[in-house]
Amino acid sequence: MPLIFYDCKTAPSPRRARIILAEKNVPHSVVEIDLRKAEQMGEAFRAINPNATVPALQLEDGTVLTDNAGVAAWLEATYPDPALMGSTxxxxxxxxxxxxxxxxxxxxxxxxxxxxxxxxxxxxxxxxxxxxxxxxxxxxxxxxxxxxxxxxxxxxxxxxxxxxxxxxxxxxxxxxxxxxxxxxxxxxxxxxxxxxxxxxxxxxxxxxxxx
The missing domain is CATH 1.20.1050.10 (Glutathione S-transferase Yfyf (Class Pi); Chain A, domain 2)
Structure with a gap:
């Protein structure tokens, strides 16, 4: 199962994660969540992320990272090059x-x-x-x-x-x-x-x- 990134092109928070994914050239698929239509509040997405927020990143084993801090930390540890959180x-x-x-x-x-x-x-x-x-x-x-x-x-x-x-x-x-x-x-x-x-x-x- 590939990484699945739950995104919203119009929102700032998922854009932060989107840039990290791009800088590290991490392969992933994308699912768009329309915040203007409140899709994040629907049962389908809240089953994925109970926080009802984007971004979320579903890992290969099905684990879902539900916030920017967790997504960034996991990506930095799993794809350390380039280092975006420092080396020393x-x-x-x-x-x-x-x-x-x-x-x-x-x-x-x-x-x-x-x-x-x-x-x-x-x-x-x-x-x-x-x-x-x-x-x-x-x-x-x-x-x-x-x-x-x-x-x-x-x-x-x-x-x-x-x-x-x-x-x-x-x-x-x-x-x-x-x-x-x-x-x-x-x-x-x-x-x-x-x-x-x-x-x-x-x-x-x-x-x-x-x-």
Missing amino acids: AMEKSEIATWQWKVEQELGMGVASALRNANPAMKGRALPGPHDYEQIPALAERGMQMIDNFVDGFDRHLADREFVAAGQLSVADITAFVFIDFAKVVRKRPTETHRNIGRWHAALAQRDAFQT
Whole structure:
């Protein structure tokens, strides 16, 4: 049985895993889950991933990995070349720190701004099997979080080609995806964020980042 990747082309989370699969050239088949039609909430998909989220990766033995962290860790251990989480202890530490920072500051900011303000997500302020009401103040805070992250991130990239450890890593992938996705809340780096522009343009030339 080949690897089966449960994807949604319009969502940021599965795109992160999709880029890792492409960078590591991992053979797999794809099943599209239409989030706009709430297919992730249906019984068929929840039998595969009870979290009702994508991505999910079904392994050859039938085991299903149900989140980005698990998918990335398994792929890194099973397909170690190229290393996207570092090779030395310090590389791993630096990459993990930036991965956490990007997720907690930029990723959470975009998600909060979108899910707490979009009328289509009323009652669905958080992904997953449970319903949560929107909190408008969190949308406002999310917009501030995006601005603050982008300003600091541009300064961080001033003398760097990559986000961490001097190499392409999951931190680059996560930051790239969320910066792209921030357009859904009308947030994009401006012309003054030249370092982000340079970094983004270079990554955009890679085949894996065009998925």
